[in-house]
Amino acid sequence: MHELPPTLAAVAQVGVPVIEVSHVSTRFGTAVVHRDVSLTVVRGEVFAIAGGNGCGKSTLLREIIGLLAPTTGTIRLLGTDSRQLTQSNGSPLQRRFGVMFQHGALFSSMTLAENVAVPLREHTPLSAEAIRDIVALKIALVGLPPDSAIKFPSELSGGMRRRAALARAIVMDPELLFLDEPTAGLDPMIAAGFDDLVLELKRLLGLTIVMVTHDLDSLWRIADRVAVLGEGQVLGLGTMDALARSDDPVIRSYFHGPRGRAAHLNHSGMGLQRD
Ligand SMILES: Nc1ncnc2c1ncn2[C@@H]1O[C@H](COP(=O)(O)OP(=O)(O)OP(=O)(O)O)[C@@H](O)[C@H]1O
Structure with a gap:
């Protein structure tokens, strides 16, 4: 029997769990960040982790990718306990997965092309020529235009730097892509362009995407689907439409504050209307 190419294999498994966070608690000294957090991410979705400052979004992301071990509970990433990643390099x-x-x-200190090449240099025996072609x-x-390859990050705009970082995150053809605050600090037009690019890459490469974000747009x-963290727990989990109807006071204040209302109006097209 022939094996499916990675992208088709990923499409064939849409809906299968790829990340299973089970009863995770996290403490730093006496500070409790997570208490009994559980959630599942399925293949083929864009899953967002949202919530107020300091509620533990990035910490959960770091735990999922094995940079940090939860205090208690387990996280399975593509079927493997992510503690194994914490304990072993390579x-x-x-x-x-790409991050x-x-x-x-x-x-x-590296050009854009050198930055994008880093994972290939670290994790593959590919020749310099092959790496150059993949990076291009x-x-x-x-x-990004071809001539940006020889530029240093300081010579690129904020939006171009994010695209370069995204190129590095996908350079190994990952199944899973993790994005930590990908649009933070970008102006709304550039941020919207970046969002479109993420969706396009998801479609082209058959990616599952986990994104930490504050960006309601x-x-x-x-x-x-979105998991809203708060008070150490998952306060709500579902589609944006379902969360916008939630009665939970923290979720309500998150989605129905001025920025939340504006983002919803923009999404429904009403925010673009003029008198
Ligand atoms: N290594 C660490 N040691 C001690 N405390 C930490 C550590 N990492 C995170 N924290 C604390 O854990 C809490 C959650 O931090 P985290 O960065 O996960 O929040 P966040 O929801 O991503 O916040 P933000 O939206 O502001 O980026 C914060 O109070 C932070 O100070």
Whole structure:
């Protein structure tokens, strides 16, 4: 029997759980960040983790990708306990996901092409020529011009830096893509363009996407499901439409404050109407 190419194999498994967070609690000293958090991400969705400042979104992301071990509870990533990632470097599992950290986290002393090449240099035996070709392809895929490859991060705009960071996150053809505050600090037009790019890459590459964000426009635009964290717990989990109807006071204040209302109006098209 022939094996399916990775993208088709991923499409064939749409809806299968790829991340299972079970009864996770996290403490830093006496500070409790998570108490009994459980959620499941299924293949093929854009799953967002939202909530107020300091509610533990990035910490949960770090736990899922094995940079940090939860105090209690378990997290299974693509069927493997993510503690195994915490304990070992260079696990084959690490090749199956890409991460775009907050603000892009590009190396300032490297050109854009060198930044994008880092995972290939670290995790594959590919020749310099093959790496150059793959990097050029990924730079084009995120909509950056070829001449940006030789530029340093300081020579790029904020939006271009995010696209470069995204190119690095997908350079190993991952199944799963993690985005930590991908649109933070971008102006609304650039942020919307970035959201569209994320959706396009999801479609082209058969990605499952987990995104930590405060950006209500992004949530309305691209999230299939959203987990709202607060008070150490999952306060609500569902589609944006379902969450917008929630009676939970924290969720209500999150979605029905001035920014939440404006984002909802924009999403429904009403925000674009003029008198
Ligand atoms: N390594 C650490 N040691 C001690 N405390 C930490 C550590 N990492 C995170 N925290 C604390 O855990 C809490 C949750 O932080 P986290 O960055 O996960 O929140 P967040 O929801 O992503 O916040 P923001 O939206 O502001 O980025 C914060 O109070 C933070 O100070």
